[in-house]
Amino acid sequence: MKSIAELEAIRQRTLDKVLLRKEGKDAVRVVVGMATCGIAAGARPVMLAFVEELKRRNLVNVTVSQTGCIGMCRLEPMVDVIVPGQEKVTYVKVKPEMVGRIVAEHIVNGRPVEAYTIGAAEDAR
Amino acid sequence: MELYRAHVLVCGGTGCTASGSGDLLKRFEEKLKEHSLEKEIKIVRTGCFGLCEAGPVVIVYPEGTFYSHVKVEDVDEIVSEHLLKGRKVQHLVYVDHATQESSVTKSLEEIGFYKKQKRLALRNCGVIDPENIDEYIAFDGYKALGKVLTEMTREQVIDEVIKSGLRGRGGAGFATGMKWKFTYQSQADQKYVACNADEGDPGAFMDRSVLEGDPHSVIEAMAIAGYAIGASEGYIYVRAEYPIAVKRLAIAIEQAKEYGLLGKNIFDTGFNFDLHIRLGAGAFVCGEETALMASVEGRRGEPRPRPPFPAVKGIFGKPTMLNNVETYANIPQIILKGSEWFSSIGTEKSKGTKVFALGGKINNTGLVEVPMGTPLREIIYDIGGGIPGGKQYKAVQTGGPSGGCIPAEHLDISIEYDTLTAIGSMMGSGGMIVLDEDNCMVDIARFFLDFTVDESCGKCAPCRIGTRRMLEILERIVEGKGEMEDIDKLETLAKNIKATALCGLGQSAPNPILSTLKYFRGEYEAHIKEKRCPAHHCQALLHFEITDKCRGCTLCAKVCPAGAITGEVRKQHTIDTQKCLKCGACMDKCRFSAIVKN
Numbered sequence: 001m002k003s004i005a006e007l008e009a010i011r012q013r014t015l016d017k018v019l020l021r022k023e024g025k026d027a028v029r030v031v032v033g034m035a036t037c038g039i040a041a042g043a044r045p046v047m048l049a050f051v052e053e054l055k056r057r058n059l060v061n062v063t064v065s066q067t068g069c070i071g072m073c074r075l076e077p078m079v080d081v082i083v084p085g086q087e088k089v090t091y092v093k094v095k096p097e098m099v100g101r102i103v104a105e106h107i108v109n110g111r112p113v114e115a116y117t118i119g120a121a122e123d124a125r
Numbered sequence: 126m127e128l129y130r131a132h133v134l135v136c137g138g139t140g141c142t143a144s145g146s147g148d149l150l151k152r153f154e155e156k157l158k159e160h161s162l163e164k165e166i167k168i169v170r171t172g173c174f175g176l177c178e179a180g181p182v183v184i185v186y187p188e189g190t191f192y193s194h195v196k197v198e199d200v201d202e203i204v205s206e207h208l209l210k211g212r213k214v215q216h217l218v219y220v221d222h223a224t225q226e227s228s229v230t231k232s233l234e235e236i237g238f239y240k241k242q243k244r245l246a247l248r249n250c251g252v253i254d255p256e257n258i259d260e261y262i263a264f265d266g267y268k269a270l271g272k273v274l275t276e277m278t279r280e281q282v283i284d285e286v287i288k289s290g291l292r293g294r295g296g297a298g299f300a301t302g303m304k305w306k307f308t309y310q311s312q313a314d315q316k317y318v319a320c321n322a323d324e325g326d327p328g329a330f331m332d333r334s335v336l337e338g339d340p341h342s343v344i345e346a347m348a349i350a351g352y353a354i355g356a357s358e359g360y361i362y363v364r365a366e367y368p369i370a371v372k373r374l375a376i377a378i379e380q381a382k383e384y385g386l387l388g389k390n391i392f393d394t395g396f397n398f399d400l401h402i403r404l405g406a407g408a409f410v411c412g413e414e415t416a417l418m419a420s421v422e423g424r425r426g427e428p429r430p431r432p433p434f435p436a437v438k439g440i441f442g443k444p445t446m447l448n449n450v451e452t453y454a455n456i457p458q459i460i461l462k463g464s465e466w467f468s469s470i471g472t473e474k475s476k477g478t479k480v481f482a483l484g485g486k487i488n489n490t491g492l493v494e495v496p497m498g499t500p501l502r503e504i505i506y507d508i509g510g511g512i513p514g515g516k517q518y519k520a521v522q523t524g525g526p527s528g529g530c531i532p533a534e535h536l537d538i539s540i541e542y543d544t545l546t547a548i549g550s551m552m553g554s555g556g557m558i559v560l561d562e563d564n565c566m567v568d569i570a571r572f573f574l575d576f577t578v579d580e581s582c583g584k585c586a587p588c589r590i591g592t593r594r595m596l597e598i599l600e601r602i603v604e605g606k607g608e609m610e611d612i613d614k615l616e617t618l619a620k621n622i623k624a625t626a627l628c629g630l631g632q633s634a635p636n637p638i639l640s641t642l643k644y645f646r647g648e649y650e651a652h653i654k655e656k657r658c659p660a661h662h663c664q665a666l667l668h669f670e671i672t673d674k675c676r677g678c679t680l681c682a683k684v685c686p687a688g689a690i691t692g693e694v695r696k697q698h699t700i701d702t703q704k705c706l707k708c709g710a711c712m713d714k715c716r717f718s719a720i721v722k723n
Contacts, residue, residue: 001385002393004271007262010384014263017167020132021186021252034211047130051165055128063187064130066211 016060028062028107031080035069042095043077049096050079053103062107075121081106090118129167131208134184136251138173138337139330139369140491141180146170148197149181156204166208172338174251176238177491179219184251191236193219221489221510237489241508243470244494245478246294246331246454250338255373258380261341267386269460273349274394277460282353283309286456289464290476295321295412295449296524296553297629298475298542304446307436308354311444316356318347319440319447321417322363322370325409326525327576329556331480332450334492336363336370339454340377344400346453348387349460351398354446359398362417364405374402409526409580413628414447416582427584428628449554451480471497475541485521485558488513495540502536505559516561520644524553526573527633529640530566549640551633565662566645567652570637571599577634588631591622595638604665607653616642664707667722671698674719681711681720 001007019027032038032047050064072078075092081102082088089112091102098116106112114120135141135150150170157163174182179193183203190213192203199217206212221237234240244250253260261267273282287302308316320343324332335343347359363371378400381387389397403421410416411426418440420426439445455477459467468476475497481504484490488510495504505511505518512518520530529550531538538544542552560569574596583589595618598611619635626632642649651657658666671681677695689705692698700711700720712720 001391004275004392007267007271007392010259010262011265011268014259017129018132018253018260018263020129021134027187032211034209039210048165051128051130060128065187068212 016058019060020063026061026084028084029080029082030062030064030107031067031082032064033068033070033076033078034066037069037073038076038078041076045096046077046079046094046099049099050103053099057103057108059103059107072118075118078118081112083107083110086110091116092118092121129165131166132186133166133168133203133208134171134186134251135168136172136174136180136182137170137255137369138177138180138250138334139367140173140177141182142369144181145197146181149183149195149200152197152200153204156201157208160204160209162204162208169254170256171253172250172255173247173334173492175242175244175247175334175492175494176219176489178489179491182251188213191219192217237510238491238493238508241499241503242494243478243496245458245470246335246342246451246480247338247492247494248458249342250334253339255338255340256376258341258377258384261339265461266341266457267345269457270345270348270386271392273352273460274392274396279309279353279355282349282460285459285464286353287464289459289467290471291452291455291459291467292475292542293449294451294455294479294554296527296551298552301448301452304436304448305350305353307434308356308444308446311437313444315358315441315443316354317440317443317445318350318354318356318359319418319421319445320347320359320361320363320450320453321412321414321447322361322367322450323405323412323417324364324367324450324554325412325580326527326554326556328482328484328525328558329554330482331492331555333367333370335450335454335480336367337373340370340374341381342457343374343450343453344377344381344387346456347400348391348398349456350446350448350453352396354444356446357397357399359400360403360421360440361400362403362405362411362421364407366407371402371404378402408582409576410582410628410630413630416628417447418445425582427582428630430627451555472539472541474543479540479552479555481555481557483509483557483559486512486516486561486564487559497541498539500536501531501538501540504540504557505536509559512559512561516563519560519562519564520566522558522560522569522573522637523556524551524633524636525556525558526576527551527629527636528553528556529636530560530569530644532644534644549636549643551636563660563662565603565658565660566641566648567599567658568603568662570641571596571603573637574599574634577630581630581634585625585627585631587622587625588627588634591618591626592631592634594618595622595635599638602649602652603658603663605652605656605663607649609650609653611653612642612646612649661722667707668702669700669705669707669709669711670721670723671700672719672721673697674717675715676717676719678716680714680716684710684714686710 077094079091079094153168181195183192183195283305291301292298408426411420413428415428416426435445480494520532522530578592578596581588675697682690687704687706689701
């Protein structure tokens with residue numbers, strides 16, 4: 001190794017890969033409902049779309065995990081996005097095509113996509 | 126850049142490997158492929174997490190779920206339930222037996238075992254893949270070496286180590302900074318840095334876990350030491366009985382060399398440093414510094430008188446700086462975070478943390494790291510989870526065969542170098558063997574002495590002859606053939622050997638005897654005067670008796686090899702204690718639990 005800068009470069013590029021293990025308390029959490037209702041409604045492609053999108057954009061302080069059924073099965077697939085310091089936002093009837101917008105507007109720019117939220121779905125009834 | 130949404134950490138320390146964690150890894154990889162999850166989920170083999178009693182251990186991130194006692198069959202469930210569907214497998218989650226707290230309801234850091242620990246030397250163990258240098262670098266690895274080579278002078282480095290107050294973690298507790306300074310001051314055409322990774326103490330596995338879980342921390346520290354004292358080469362003396370540690374060290378050195386972190390002109394500063402591994406062949410005495418150096422040179426491991434000290438004349442006659450693995454593991458952080466930070470942890474005379482290997486009669490066997498000054502009671506009960514089976518604590522043996530026991534009256538002692546020596550024990554390398562009411566202290570002393578007699582190199586008469594005489598006396602006592610003057614003989618022998626033996630092995634061999642005599646003299650006297658073992662342990666002093674639960678089935682009489690049991694059918698039988706061989710065959714055979722040992 002010829003310089004400290006080279007060491008720093010290795011550090012940076014690997015840190016992104018292992019940050020997951022530090023249980024980043026200030027990470028953005030994306031929680032996808034993956035109970036039977038969720039899976040049947042197609043939650044796995046949605047989860048994979050999130051992982052793909054995060055990968056594409058090189059976003060690292062975001063964790064993607066799964067959870068069980070919260071009860072509103074008719075609205076599955078459901079995704080909670082929890083940004084530290086902000087209110088939890090629940091997206092309903094999420095399709096893989098919607099993921100790009102959620103990541104871009106909510107996770108990157110801090111503006112929840114109102115049209116996709118549970119509030120909007122309720123009002124529409 | 127591949128992004129994994131979950132990391133599954135499988136413990137690859139020796140303990141869990143012996144329990145089959147290697148098979149777990151294979152199964153995980155198979156199952157992930159089956160469910161097409163290999164691109165999303167990363168399997169990592171790490172070093173020891175510390176809670177060895179719970180092994181094999183698997184931790185899933187980002188949730189931080191701690192699975193314990195994982196078997197190969199359980200892997201299928203973890204993959205299909207947790208990794209695929211996000212449902213934690215409840216029956217595999219670790220539950221703290223003492224408090225019944227589950228690690229699902231609390232985060233891992235709040236569980237009794239980890240709550241009071243402060244993992245500095247063990248910071249990367251269980252977190253990184255020790256066979257991947259990139260992961261070590263990700264967690265600030267080799268940053269300290271970079272800082273030292275580009276921003277600090279050799280004198281500044283030594284000064285930092287002195288100010289930190291770090292003391293040798295191998296057992297003697299000598300001021301590390303001073304040792305570096307003395308070697309720095311010696312003038313020679315070649316100097317060496319050395320690492321004592323022999324870890325001969327029975328029951329100790331602190332160094333092993335660091336070497337298996339975070340070998341780069343030792344490599345980096347040795348390079349830093351080399352710069353400071355002016356050495357261009359180093360030797361790591363590791364016992365051959367640690368194959369996993371040897372393998373990981375070799376891989377780590379190879380990887381460091383590839384990255385130019387070892388070898389010529391490191392970080393373009395003109396500093397050269399190379400490391401060699403030397404294997405020990407199983408001699409406890411080779412953990413002693415001068416014997417170790419003799420062994421590195423290819424000679425028989427025997428100590429020699431000092432002065433000259435290794436800092437002046439060591440390996441191949443050159444100034445050598447030998448430190449223990451754990452001592453080195455602390456160095457990178459002292460450089461990065463500063464001596465003030467380090468010296469703010471611990472007590473006035475004992476700075477930093479200490480790693481202990483908890484074993485024996487304790488619930489949470491494993492590896493713990495606590496700040497110096499932690500009360501022993503906390504280690505035994507809060508972290509260790511107390512004594513299994515509700516038994517009574519009797520003593521804890523610290524420092525292995527060189528140390529002494531700490532009885533219940535000193536449970537509130539603060540664990541640091543000087544307090545332990547003041548009560549007749551010592552910190553030692555960190556082995557802590559917990560003993561309960563069923564352990565016989567005389568037999569424990571005999572056990573440790575048996576070990577030291579075996580390991581004595583034979584060079585000096587006090588150790589070669591003296592320890593053997595002490596062992597003979599102890600063996601007579603546990604067989605019920607002791608006499609009261611034996612205790613006086615033991616004490617005289619012990620004091621003389623301590624004062625005249627050539628090296629630490631002989632000088633400390635009498636410690637278990639002196640310390641058990643000090644606190645458990647009553648047990649010795651019972652063995653001698655009453656021919657009785659208070660803990661009901663020493664076979665020779667036990668009488669087998671048939672109680673009135675006996676139904677006269679005659680099975681015991683038939684199985685007794687000495688023909689010592691007599692009695693009529695359907696009437697209570699009796700054992701002739703003169704003929705009895707104390708083999709226990711009758712007790713095994715009895716279906717009515719009518720035979721007892723007294």
